[in-house]
Amino acid sequence: MNTSITLLVVVVLTVIGFYMGRRQALGAADGLPARLHSLPSYYGYYVAIWCGLPTLALLAAWLVLQPIIIDGLVIGSLPVAQQNLPADRLGLLLNDIRNIAHGEAASETSTVVVAAANRYNELTNLGNWMLAACALALAAAGLVMARNRIAPGLRARNLVERVLMGVLILASLLAILTTIGIVASLLLESIRFFDKIPFWEFLFGTKWSPQTALRADQVGQSGSFGAIPIFAGTALITLIAMTVAVPVGLFSAIYLSEYAKPSVRSTVKPIMEILAGIPTVVYGFFAALTVAPVIRNAGEAIGLSVASESALAAGVVMGVMIIPFVSSLSDDVISAVPQSLREGAYGLGATKAETVRNVIVPAALPGIVGAVLLAVSRAIGETMIVVMAAGLAANLTANPFEAVTTVTVQIVTLLVGDQEFDSAKTLAAFALGLVLFVFTLCLNVIALRIVRKYRERYE
Amino acid sequence: MNNGTAPIAAADRQPSAIAETVKSGLRRRHASELRLKIYGLMAIGFALVALFILLLSVISKGYSAFQQTHINLEVYFDAAKIDPDGTRKIDDLRRGDYEGVARTAIRSAFPHAKGRRDRRALGKMLSTGAADKLRRMVLSNPKIIGTRQHVWLLASDEIDMLRKGYAKRNPDGSATKVSRKQVAWFDALAKKGAVERQFNWRFLTGGDSREPEQAGIWGAVVGSGLTMLVTLLLAFPVGVMAAIYLEEFAPKNVMHHVLPLSMPGILTGTIIGMAQALGETAPLLMVGMVAFIVDVPSGITDAATVLPVQVYIWADSPERAFEEKTAAAIMVLLAFLILMNAIAIVLRKKFERRW
């Protein structure tokens, strides 16, 4: 019996349980819901929970354990010669057996393997039938037991709400655990990296060339992991992006919130926000194939040598992407400046521009700083634009016409492709990731704190 | 705060003097007002122009990918090449040397080209897709074996670039990636009216290919669609459970007010979130979804690529012809995003009107 059919039957039983429970409860109360402890449908859920929950747990546990048990049984049935193979060879053999069992191509098709595949299929079949039987039995048992318990005094709602609470806690726990898991893996892999490369050499070294020797006899491929050029490259591109995004975003926000008519504002704002909705891969294409050639040609025309993967191209396009981010956040904080402050300035005869310069911007400054910091953290973490438009060479330069590389570009290049997972080269990606994570986390915390503090002041 | 006329001390301020001073500063102050306004307009203009140029560059680069150059040739369906054993069985017909048939067709259009290199160069003007078309023709109608037919055959990507004007013609008669003789042959064919740009169905319906002229976006579209479907299926039960919970447990005013009021938010949030996921690329690169996959996936367990990754792969390809394919893929991706956002807006409007 197929597992999905089993699942379907359990679900159907659960639904039936719900209706049975409700009817039973109403019957027990002689059709008067007021005599019940809980609303009738709670009794339905009560039965459904007893019927479905243990069974679903059994299904989940079974599906995890069954392959492990079957693999063990199949290996046990193999001739001794195969059983004593080293672990990786045994794994390959097992893979072949599974492939044959599923009717797919395998690299080895000896009689031993085919026999094992048949055994594998038998066992799987048997397991599925046993699962179906156990699951249905459990579901039925739960159904009957819960039905028998139903009485007007049963506190059905309490159980249902407890289960519901459990589900909600489980969901939030999952989100938290995921975050913890990400941080933990970053930390652990980084520690392994710093076993190989000293922490200070990584943080303050000025030479980055992560090519380590594949063979011991290769020359000059020891690899060096000084991340300063990468940090500098990231900073350069971020700086260029901010030079574009901050003035443009800020002035747009000022215009939209102080000068524009509501009709203009409600048209222009969504159009500008389209910029934020365009996938980053599109910006990468735009930077690499439209902006970079234009900048290179313009540079050549005035006698400058511009790298085809210049920091300028990637930075400017990233800046364009971040404009709506800065403008809508600034717009929020500028709109949050109390109208009374504006009126105070107007009442003294200040022009709008003077009010903006002397009153509104100073009042909104913490919020604007927060918005800019958030934008910076976004620019630092941006990946696709720089992967497609910035270079790979770790140049330590402040010249925006040269190619530089960034933390995210290096993480992608270090991890994409076939790598051993314990080489310094691969582990370096985790160390870079950790730096990126810690830095942007700090930026975000600072920015949010500034924004919140500012909000409190005016609310 | 100096503004032309000498400011006056507080002590000897006279009404007329004050009025005069205030008035004399007005022009400068209004000019500065205008400046701020212009900066604001310029900033908005910059953002809108950037958006416009972005879309324009994608469309102007990409629209040509929806057409592909074909060459009309007289093809001799040579039985000796297609079915040397003369069995006329489908399996044998499938194995025929259709590339040879296509090569012969273009060579016979230029009988003067004799040398080995010239004959090779002529063959290179056709795509490998040309042979596929001939095979399909024979399989659907084996009777054409032995006949001569005029057939529109897919040109190679270099010829396509030449036809579309992307390959730069050099003074010596050659062009980018196209030799002098090939240019001459192409011009001769064009003069005869045997070169035509036809709608590129293959782009919309086919999977990826190493050959730009045969590459299609459908595999990535289906891949993206299936990915979205899985996301929805995972999110759907949660949504339904939440709805049931509200219906059954919550007080009736929650059911009648909270849910309908939050529903448009939930719906549009879901759609916009999914639209964002649709455009996400970097995480997929890291988990190694950057694979070259020709086949259109038929289920959620098949190897698949998604639209933004397809864009990335093509953008990374060296062939010039992939540039227009990349831009066209972006157009398809943006079309999907616009569609999803439009649905979100329509849903929000609909719910807002009702409540």
Add this chain to the structure above:
Amino acid sequence: MEIVTEVPTSKATPQIQPSQAKITSSGVEVFYGGKQALKAVNLDIIENEVTALIGPSGCGKSTYLRCLNRMNDSIESCRVEGQILLDGEDVYSKQVDPVQLRARVGMVFQKPNPFPKSIFDNVAYGPRIHGLVRDKTDLEEIVITSLEKAGLIGEVRDRLNEPGTGLSGGQQQRLCIARAIAHPGLAKASGYVSLCSLVCGVDETSQIFTNPTDERTQGYITGRFG
């Protein structure tokens, strides 16, 4: 229109001659969108007198005062009809620059609204933007005098560089009054200017504005007057 108008000429002003109307309002009507907020207000405000507008909250006192220096211009949906003459000149005529007008007609609001600046810069704001400051000592004199008149100087003399938002509510309101007093139009002896003050519940301010030695036209309203 429930505005009650009283013209309580100060008892101790023998030296001031009875004078003609500084501000003349005739048939002033204000609409917010389709809603009418003021209906046919006819009111003369006499020079060198304190004029009080008294009425329950929401009756239109502020709305009327906001008409006098065109503060309602900044509200999109607001429409003002009728005529308001300042020194015989139509406030709402096209030739009048609202910036210039507000340099003559100062305003303090019901709710204190100090700028996010130091106490000194708050008071110095008006003279600075209008270019009425010759040098530092001049400005200091204006600021100190204004703070004195607002009755705040004693509390803030040592901390003029601290932010104005750090003061208590009553102090903030007096700071705003000082800011309005320092305002160019209200400078000493500028007898042709009107001050419209919306003060509510700050007792000291009533003294400032009823001070007979101040030779100014003062529109002064309070929500709980008498």
